[in-house]
Amino acid sequence: MPRHNADIAAIFEEIANLLEIQDANPFRIRAYRNAARILNDHSRDVGTMLRKGEDLTCLSGIGKDLAAKIEEIVSSGHCSLLDRLHKKMPATIGDLLKIPGIGPKRVKALYHDLAVQTVEQLYRAARDGRIRELPGFGEKTELNILQSLEAHANQTQRFKLITAVQYAEALEQSLATVSGVSRVTIAGSYRRMRETVGDLDILVAAETSRPVIQHFIEYGEVNRILSAGATRASVVLECGMQVDLRVVKAESFGAALHYFTGSKSHNIAVRRIAQQKGLKINEYGVYRSDKQIAGQDEESVYAAVGLAYIPPELRENRGEVTLAQVGRLPQLVEQSDLRGDLHAHTNATDGHNSLREMALAAKSFGFEYLAITEHSRRLTVAHGLDPLQLSRQCAEIDKLNAEMDEITLLKGIEVDILEDGSLDLPDNVLAKLDLVVGAVHSKFDLSRARQTKRILRALEHPHFTMLAHPTGRLIQRRAPYDVDMARIIREARNRGCFLELNAHPERLDLLDTYCQMAREEGVLVSINSDAHSNHDFANLRFGIGQARRGWLEKDDVLNTRSLKALRQLLKQTM
Ligand code: DGT
Ligand code: CA
Ligand code: CA
Numbered sequence: 001m002p003r004h005n006a007d008i009a010a011i012f013e014e015i016a017n018l019l020e021i022q023d024a025n026p027f028r029i030r031a032y033r034n035a036a037r038i039l040n041d042h043s044r045d046v047g048t049m050l051r052k053g054e055d056l057t058c059l060s061g062i063g064k065d066l067a068a069k070i071e072e073i074v075s076s077g078h079c080s081l082l083d084r085l086h087k088k089m090p091a092t093i094g095d096l097l098k099i100p101g102i103g104p105k106r107v108k109a110l111y112h113d114l115a116v117q118t119v120e121q122l123y124r125a126a127r128d129g130r131i132r133e134l135p136g137f138g139e140k141t142e143l144n145i146l147q148s149l150e151a152h153a154n155q156t157q158r159f160k161l162i163t164a165v166q167y168a169e170a171l172e173q174s175l176a177t178v179s180g181v182s183r184v185t186i187a188g189s190y191r192r193m194r195e196t197v198g199d200l201d202i203l204v205a206a207e208t209s210r211p212v213i214q215h216f217i218e219y220g221e222v223n224r225i226l227s228a229g230a231t232r233a234s235v236v237l238e239c240g241m242q243v244d245l246r247v248v249k250a251e252s253f254g255a256a257l258h259y260f261t262g263s264k265s266h267n268i269a270v271r272r273i274a275q276q277k278g279l280k281i282n283e284y285g286v287y288r289s290d291k292q293i294a295g296q297d298e299e300s301v302y303a304a305v306g307l308a309y310i311p312p313e314l315r316e317n318r319g320e321v322t323l324a325q326v327g328r329l330p331q332l333v334e335q336s337d338l339r340g341d342l343h344a345h346t347n348a349t350d351g352h353n354s355l356r357e358m359a360l361a362a363k364s365f366g367f368e369y370l371a372i373t374e375h376s377r378r379l380t381v382a383h384g385l386d387p388l389q390l391s392r393q394c395a396e397i398d399k400l401n402a403e404m405d406e407i408t409l410l411k412g413i414e415v416d417i418l419e420d421g422s423l424d425l426p427d428n429v430l431a432k433l434d435l436v437v438g439a440v441h442s443k444f445d446l447s448r449a450r451q452t453k454r455i456l457r458a459l460e461h462p463h464f465t466m467l468a469h470p471t472g473r474l475i476q477r478r479a480p481y482d483v484d485m486a487r488i489i490r491e492a493r494n495r496g497c498f499l500e501l502n503a504h505p506e507r508l509d510l511l512d513t514y515c516q517m518a519r520e521e522g523v524l525v526s527i528n529s530d531a532h533s534n535h536d537f538a539n540l541r542f543g544i545g546q547a548r549r550g551w552l553e554k555d556d557v558l559n560t561r562s563l564k565a566l567r568q569l570l571k572q573t574m
Contacts, residue, residue: 003221004166005039005046007239008070011079012036017094018085020104021111034061039070041162041505043538047074060352060533090117100148101141109134123149158196159241160475161542162505167241168200171219175245178215181206182250187260191312193545195475195508199242201260209247216245252284255295258302259283265317266310273321274305281305313548318516332548333527335541337560340369343414343437343468343500343528344536348393349374350382352533355396355409361534363407369563372397373412373437373468376424385413387429394432408563410434414468419443421457423464430463435570437500439468440481448482455483459491465570466526466558467492469502469509477506485514492523496572498558499523501550503543504530515550524569525550526558 016032038061039046046056056067073079089111096107096119110116113134114125125131126149131142168186175184181204185191188201206212209231216233217225226234232246248256259267259282274281279288285295286304294304302309307324311332314320323329345351346358353361355372362370374393375384385393390413397409412435416424423430423438430436438458446454458464470488471480492499499518501510510518510525518525527543529536547557554560561569 003047004170004239005042006163006166008046008073009036009039010239011073011082012039012066012069014091014094015079015082015085017097017104018082018089020097021089021093021107022085023104023108031061031063031066035066037506038062040160041539042535043162043505043541044535045166046070050074058352058533059535060350092118095119096122099145099152101144102148106137109136119149119152156198157240158198158476160196160505161190161193161508161545162539164190164197164200164241167221167237167239167243168202171200171202171221171243174219175202175204175212175215178204178206178212180208181212183253185257187257188262191261192263192315193313193542193549195546199244202243202245203253203256203260204245204247205250205253206247207249212247213245248284251292251296253295254297254299254301255281255285256283258298261312261315263316266315266321269317269321270302270305270307273307273325277305279305311548313545314551316549330551330553333544333552333554333557333560335544337554337557338367338527338540338544339562340367340371340559340566341529341531341537341540342371342410342412342435342466342526342559343373343502344370344531345374345382345414346372348389349384350532355393355400357534358531359400359404359407359409361531361537363404365537367407367537369408369410369566371410371412371435371437373414373435375441376413376415378416378418378424379441384416384424387425390425390429391432412437412465414439416441417454417458419446419454421454423458423461427463430461433463434567435465436461436463437466437468438464440472444472444478444481446481448484451481452484452487455488456491459488459495459497464495464497466498466500468500468528469504469507469530470499470514471509471511473509473511474506475508480509480511486517489514489518489521489523492518493521497523499525501525501527501543501547502530503527503540503546504536505539505542508542508546510546510550512546512549515547515552519551519553519556524558525552525556528559 012032013036016029019029038059050071056062056070057064069079093111096102114130116122116125126142126146131137132139168190172184172186183205185203186200187203189197190200204212213228213233217228221237222235223238224236234244236242271281279286285292286301294300299309308327308329310320310324344358346355347353375382377384377386394411397411401409411433413433414437417438417440418424473480499510515525527547529540531537
């Protein structure tokens with residue numbers, strides 16, 4: 001039974017794959033792929049939206065037809081289109097498309113000529129030398145397929161944080177209803193807010209463990225039980241995610257939470273310090289001789305070994321343990337510190353809501369300001385603005401600002417950084433704006449030297465304010481481009497420019513280690529939603545998580561400033 005946005009997204013992805021293998025209309029295929037991405041990265045549960053009577057066509061990329069399909073899936077658990085497609089082709093065949101080098105045409109040939117339906121059958125066909133016989137394949141292709149398959153087999157599947165959140169929160173709520181349960185916390189990489197998680201590690205405090213284990217293995221989304229003991233169990237959910245559960249007594253909860261939050265290398269570093277003090281630390285507590293001296297909560301665990309409390313996002317053994325010894329950990333930024341957002345789109349380009357709707361949404365999110373930064377003309381797929389359209393939008397912003405209280409719209413642009421490092425709009429146009437956000441949207445594969453030169457040249461531009469999504473990576477879809485980020489950060493400092501931490505769940509870019517570098521160089525980072533709809537400010541929670549993993553404090557973040565202080569800082573670059 002598909003329940004979460006990610007489940008519905010998986011159905012649409014499968015439909016797109018099957019349509020593609022059948023040579024369907026490319027626009028139709030793209031609509032399903034696009035909808036899958038939107039659903040995957042949308043932070044509100046569409047099932048809940050439907051139950052509240054909300055119209056799903058309010059999501060960008062979801063028209064009437066797709067909205068009806070979502071409704072069908074949520075209410076019946078089925079999608080009749082997918083069922084029909086399955087009658088023509090086996091369900092497993094879409095998996096073949098995940099193998100690099102295998103496109104829809106090849107899948108079709110493999111299916112029709114060799115009856116290959118699964119990855120396993122593909123492997124056998126390649127190994128037995130049957131693929132080279134097919135027209136258009138040959139020996140080299142066969143070898144490539146074999147190598148791709150071997151690489152694929154060694155890759156363990158990880159889930160984007162926003163996907164994991166959907167499964168984790170539902171399961172957490174379900175476990176909390178079991179009688180006798182006093183606490184439920186999801187530990188592991190999830191709690192450390194890593195951008196992807198391998199599996200979920202859930203910790204429950206309860207007096208008796210059996211009812212908790214029982215409830216867990218009977219949970220509606222469980223596909224397979226890997227193990228079930230007296231105090232621990234592991235399952236695989238229907239979506240393919242593994243979940244490990246441990247039930248502990250309240251007096252050990254903190255020690256277990258510390259242990260299972262990790263990271264492993266952080267744990268090892270803490271254990272070493274405990275040993276130096278003659279203490280023993282494990283998942284049940286901290287012990288002197290055989291007497292438990294701490295473990296009920298995490299604070300007590302850290303205190304017992306002489307450390308300040310270390311927030312989960314810092315626990316990667318990147319120097320946090322040493323700082324905790326001397327009480328000099330950073331005071332990490334929190335979501336409530338944000339006073340505005342400096343990257344958002346409207347329906348003037350590829351966003352979904354009007355200027356006014358975006359302004360109202362930002363205001364009800366508690367913001368003081370919102371910068372409107374549409375794409376520039378070069379980005380035709382996003383209907384980028386030309387100078388005239390931009391000046392019209394600026395006039396509209398002036399009008400709205402005169403009329404609205406408590407929220408100020410700032411005039412900006414997300415201008416394309418062209419291949420040679422010049423910007424996609426003329427100086428006299430950029431000069432009139434409050435901020436100029438520059439972004440690379442093309443030519444991701446330039447050499448390191450040329451990509452670096454390109455971005456450095458953009459930063460030198462007199463009106464340049466901020467570099468958007470600085471590495472260009474899309475989690476699990478596109479690697480960061482090859483660029484000398486240390487030089488870019490230094491140049492940003494010299495020029496008084498800023499770096500964006502784009503909070504879109506697929507980007508989370510600036511990466512955490514670069515946040516740390518920016519902080520050390522004194523370059524302010526702006527945590528931006530890149531909102532394309534009035535729901536998207538909710539994604540800032542992921543940006544905050546990434547910022548905290550990057551050691552950022554409130555003062556390291558540009559958009560924690562008041563509007564007045566922000567204007568001062570923006571002026572320095574203009
Ligand atoms: P993941 O699931 O790959 O995204 O990453 P984690 O960090 O959630 O790793 P996982 O699920 O294998 O284990 C959860 C935590 O349990 C891990 O962060 C630290 C702890 N842990 C696991 N194995 C060991 C170990 O051998 N030694 C120590 N000290 N801790 C361990
Ligand atoms: Ca884990
Ligand atoms: Ca685990």
